[in-house]
Amino acid sequence: MRTALIINIPAPYRLPMYEILNQRFGDDFMVIFCANTESNRKWNIDELQFKHVFLKENVRLKKDGFNYVHNNPEVFKVLKKYKPDNVIATGFNPTHLYGWIYTLLYRKNFIPMTDGWLGSEKDLSWVHTLIRKIVFKTSSTYIGASKNSMKLFEAYGIDKDRIFQSALCIHNSKFENDKKFTNRKYHVMYSGQFTERKLPLFFADVVIKLADKIDGFKVLILGSGPLKEELFSKLDAHNIDYDFPGFIAQEELPKFYSESKIFLFTTRMDPWGVVVNEAMASGTPVITTPFAGVVDDLLVNNHNGFAIDIDTDKWVQKTDEILKNEENWKRLSENAKNRVQELNFDNAAQGIIDAIAHIENKN
CATH class of the missing domain: 3.40.50.2000 (Glycogen Phosphorylase B;)
Structure with a gap:
């Protein structure tokens, strides 16, 4: 046929x-x-x-x-x-x-x-x-x-x-790395378009509150879009320590994911969310909203990440909890790497x- x-x-x-x-x-x-x-x-x-x-x-x-x-x-x-x-x-x-x-x-x-x-x-x-x-x-x-x-x-x-x-x-093997919790430069990362649907300003609200809780808090931001100026103005107004390397070619993505402890996948609605594959293949646990198609499939709650309502305080609490418990992070990280191999x-x-x-x- x-x-x-x-x-x-x-x-x-x-x-x-x-x-x-x-x-x-x-x-x-x-x-x-x-x-x-x-x-x-x-x-x-x-x-x-x-x-x-x-x-x-x-x-x-x-x-x-x-x-x-x-x-x-x-x-x-x-x-x-x-x-x-x-x-x-x-x-x-x-x-x-x-x-x-x-x-x-x-x-x-x-x-x-x-x-x-x-x-x-x-x-x-x-x-x-x-x-x-x-x-x-x-x-x-x-x-x-x-x-x-x-x-x-x-x-x-x-x-x-x-x-x-x-x-x-994705090519899971391209994202494999041996970066441990203590060797990862950034506490959290954002990867996606700077559009309202991707909630970059919600991400900013979360990291602003996290910066008050965690010493030496560092953020990695990847992406582009119409809300770029508003996003960075908000972060700058609160003196957030972030790196924004600009446009990243597909083949360069693995080295950035492996530098972050947690991927905050903020979204108002995504049919799937391939960036979650990329994060998990890098051993980076994911926090996202219930409105991503990966939830209850690639992402299993409290196994390799969390799906949490769009509520700043809830995201701050869960992220802070993971960052202050290295053993729990290791568990989530290993589960993320293992689960994504099935896809x-x-x-x-x-x-x-x-x-x-x-x-x-x-x-």
Whole structure:
């Protein structure tokens, strides 16, 4: 069976999985990219080692400043030429829906693939919800990035035996290090965009209070975005000792994560949160909000991190508690490194292979 996967742009945490699928299926697997990149991404992408096509770009940023809409009718032409038996679509942009329509017209198999979950989709309009209901009803198998994504499909009445997991993962080995608690320069770190959704000003409130509790308190900040000036003005006004090395290339990230004792992943909503993979592979425990898709999947409460309500005092208390108990930090750190090993490119590829095999076995 021939399979085409439609996705917005090349993401470094998915490309190795496509290479594995290419080794498994050869020319019977192809990735269709809607665009080369999106304006909020600064990834360095190497030459792609699998069959792929880039569509003529037609993309716009939604008013929320976070989501992009891709509309590439050209995908019909590409699919008709490639003639896939299965179409995997990673979203509900017009381009993805064109792929769904193709499967209806030519009686092929459609496989929705998502990193969304009930929390990230709770504010969908009735139109978006209706589209999902219709698409899911006419799909063959389903692929979720997390256990929470799989629960999302179940909430739409999908049988568990038709749902498969393909977790978001990274090159875990690149982040491995032997940095102990006492050898880590920074007490806490931030890594992400400086946007309201990522709560950088909440992060500032937390570190300002922590600085009053911990001698020699140091902070590492990675990222960029529109709230940059407001964030640093707030930190400067309280004389916070922080380092901001500016834009960091993907290959340089490991050395920064290994320099921090705790990663504070502030977010108002994230379908997953690959930065948590990066932190845990570095042995850096994570504190995040209940609104990150990694919670109850990669992040297990009081095992390798904590999910805490958006409450400054609660975050300060828990962070201070960990920083003042080295043995507890060691436990969290080891658990983080062990847990993230289960999320790797081979297992992620296997989820897609299993979804395709399920269809083959039904035919």
